[in-house]
Amino acid sequence: MNYYPGLGYSQGVTTAGTARETTTRTGPGAARQHTLRERNLELVARAVYEVPEPLSRAGVASATGLARATVSTLVDQLVAAGLVRELPAVTGGRAGRPAVPLVPAPRSVVGLGLEVNVDYLGARVLDLTGEVVSEQVVPGALHDSDPTVVLRRLGALARDVSDGVAAAGMTVAGARLALPGLVDPRTGLLEVAPNLGWSSLDPVPLLGLGDLDVRIANEAKLAALAELAGGSDVAAPDSFIFVSGDVGIGAAIVVDRELFLGERGWNGEIGHVVVDPAGPRCSCGAFGCLEQYAGKEAMMRAAGLPPDSALSALVACLTESGTAGPAGGRAALPAGRALGSALADFVNLLDVSTIVLGGAYTELLPWLRADVVEVLADRVLSAPFVDLDVRAAQAGPQAALTGGARAVLQAVLADPAAWV
C-alpha cells in the first residue's frame, strides 16, 4: 500500500489513544499470544474467502505460509464457528489423498445494508458468499421528509427482513445505514442531508432496532465498497475514484481496496469543485460548481427537459437525437467536459488512475465517456505515464445497500476470532 518504504509514519502509542476514546487504555497495540491467533485466523479466513476457486487446508497453508498443522487447527475453528464450510472431498486426477475444498459458508452469518435515499428506502441482506439472501426496496419521494417517520418505516423494513433470515437460522452480524449527506461515523450523527432536508440528528435510535450493531455511513462511500466485488466478468480495480451522479454528485476514494476517508469521512465532494468561476451560481453559494453542469437537473435542462424528469427520459432523448455517442453529432452532453475537468483536478490531487462512474452516470456513460477521457488526457499531469481508465459501475441498483452489507461482512472477516 505504501510505495515509499520507510516514509509511512504511524504513531503507535499516542494516536491509538486519541483515535477512539472509547477503547480501554490498556495496551492498544501490545502483541500477545492470542494476537497471533487472531491475526492468523483472519489470514486463513481471507485466504478462503478471497480466492477464485476453493482451497484445501494444504492449499491455505502454502498460500499463507503457515504450517499445515497450524492451518488445520485454525480451519477447524472457522468451520465450528460457521464461517467456513467443507465441501465433499474431491478426487481430482492427481495422486494422493483427496483434498477437502473450503468455501465461505452460505447463509450462516449475514450482513444487513440499509439505506434512505431521495427516492427509495431499502434493506438488503448478503451472506458471506456475496449472495443476496433477502431484500426489500420501497420507492418513495423522500425529499424534505420527516426523519422520525421515515426511519421508523425503514426500521420496520429492516426488522421484517432481519427476522426472516433469523428464522432461517442465520445470524445478522450488524448493519450499516447509508445516508446521502455528511455523516460523522465517530459520533453516529448525521450533520446534514440536503436532499432529504434532514440535519443534526441521531438516526440509529430512530430505527428502533434494539441492540443490533448499526452504524451509519455516507451513501457514496458504501456504494464504492459494493464496487469492490467486481462485475460478473471484469475484476474490480484495487484503486479507483467512484463518482456517483444524481441530484448531487458524490465520490469515494478507494486505494488498495480500502476506503480513504480523510479526517472525518467528508471527502469526495466533487460536486462543488469549481469548473468555471464565471458559471452559474450554485446552491452552495459559489459559482460554476460541477453540479451546475453535471448534476441531474443541469443535465435535464441542457437536454431541454424539465429538471425533475426521470433518467430514462434523458436517455431516450439522447438516443433519438443521434448515435450513441458524441462522435455522432453535436456533443450530446455538455456535462462531459465539465466532469472531465473536475475529475482531472481530482486525479492531479490524488493520483488514482481508475475512475468508476456510478449512479445516473452509469447509464449516461456512452454520451459522457469520450469527453471525459479527452479532458483527462489533456489535463492530468501524469497522463503520459499512466493508463487512465474510465469505466461504468458494476454493482447494480441500490449499490449502497450491497456495500453496507459487505462492510458488515468485511468486519466479520477482519476479526473472525470474535465469532469462534
Add this chain to the structure above:
Amino acid sequence: MNYYPGLGYSQGVTTAGTARETTTRTGPGAARQHTLRERNLELVARAVYEVPEPLSRAGVASATGLARATVSTLVDQLVAAGLVRELPAVTGGRAGRPAVPLVPAPRSVVGLGLEVNVDYLGARVLDLTGEVVSEQVVPGALHDSDPTVVLRRLGALARDVSDGVAAAGMTVAGARLALPGLVDPRTGLLEVAPNLGWSSLDPVPLLGLGDLDVRIANEAKLAALAELAGGSDVAAPDSFIFVSGDVGIGAAIVVDRELFLGERGWNGEIGHVVVDPAGPRCSCGAFGCLEQYAGKEAMMRAAGLPPDSALSALVACLTESGTAGPAGGRAALPAGRALGSALADFVNLLDVSTIVLGGAYTELLPWLRADVVEVLADRVLSAPFVDLDVRAAQAGPQAALTGGARAVLQAVLADPAAWV
C-alpha cells in the same frame, strides 16, 4: 485512522503479492512467534521516542500495556543495539527505587537526507533525537542542468558528510534523495523534473554511494514529513495538507501522521488545478492553472518585479507598499484568492482541515492568509462543521533534507528488530 469501523477493506493474501513482486511469496502476513517480538520491539521503541519526557521501563510498561518483565527484555535489546540510551537514575521526590529514564540514543544510528533542487544541492544527517548532526548545503543554479554531473557532485557531498559521521562512530541507516518532480519509488526512476530539465533517469547509481540504501522521493512529500516534527512551541497536526510554493507548486497529504501517496506517489499536483478556465495559458497546456496565479513567477509579475527576482525582493516590495496584510490596503497578492480556491477544491475532495503553507508561502503568509481563509470559509462544504486551519510551515529551510533523514529514521523505528 479509519473512522468507519468495519468499512476498511484490505485484502490479505492477494494484494500482498501484487503490491511488490520482489518479495518472496512465502507467507506475506503469517504471524509467528518472532512477529510478536518484532511488533513489541517497535511498540517499545515508539513509546521511548514519541513521548515528551523520558519514560522508565515501568513507564513504558504501563504506556504500552506490556508486562514489566517483557518490557525489560525488550528495552535491554534496544539499549544493546544502540537505539535507546539509559540516563542516570533520577530520584524524583517519590518513594521507591529510582527510575532509569530511557531516551532516544543520540549520535548512534543516523539518517541521511539528500536533495537536488533548482537552487541548491544538500545533504543533512539527523540522529534519532532529531538533532542535525552534520549538513552541507551548496547553492547553485540547477535548472536545465546535467543530471550526471549534478548527481556526482551531490554524491561527493553525501560521501563527505557520511564519512564524517561514520568516523565519529555513527551508523548511517540509509538515505532518501528528494527530487522536485514525478518519481516512481517502486522502480526508483525519475520520470520528469521540469524545473531541473531532467527526465527518464535512474538517479541513485549516479550518486555513486556504493551499497548504501538510497531511495528517492518527491521533494514536497519529504518536506511534509519534516513538518511532523512540529515547531519549537506548536505541535504538528496529525493530518494536514502541505503546500509548497515555489516556481512550481506541489503538495503532500498527511493523514494520521502518515503520508497518503495515492497509487504512485504522484498526487498533490495542486499547481495545475484550474482556477479559471478563462485565465492565462499554463506551461502544462491548460488554461488558468493555479500556478499562473500563485507560482513564484506569477507573483513576481503581479507585484511588478522581474519574474526571476528573489523572494526577498517580493517581501520587501510588499512590506513597503502597505501594512503587513491585505487589510492595510489593496489586496497585496492576487495569489491569495486563487490559492484559496484551489485549496477549497482540495479540502472538498479530501477532507483534511489543516493546511500548512511551505516554501515561499511561509514568508508570504501574512499577505496570503486572510484571502485564503476567506475563500475556504466560503467554498468548503464542511466549513460550518469544521475548524479550518491555515498555518505556516515550521520545518525551516531545506525541509526536504530534514524530512528525508527523518524518513530513514522512521524506517529504523518501524523495524528496530533489524538492528538488534
Add this chain to the structure above:
DNA sequence: CGCATTTGTTGTACGAATGAACTATTACCC
C-alpha cells in the same frame, strides 16, 4: 498389489509473553 504422492493429524519442541515472587533503592514516619 505395492509404491509413490498428497492430505490431514498427532505429538514434541521452542519462543515469547505473563504473573508472582524476589531484590534493590528510595521516602517517610516515628
Add this chain to the structure above:
DNA sequence: GGGTAATAGTTCATTCGTACAACAAATGCG
C-alpha cells in the same frame, strides 16, 4: 536511626501458539 511502604527492575515457572517431524489416510499408477 530503624522500620515500613512504595516503586523499579529482575528471575523463574507457566501458558499459549506455532513449527517440525513423524504418522495415518486415501488416492493414482505401474
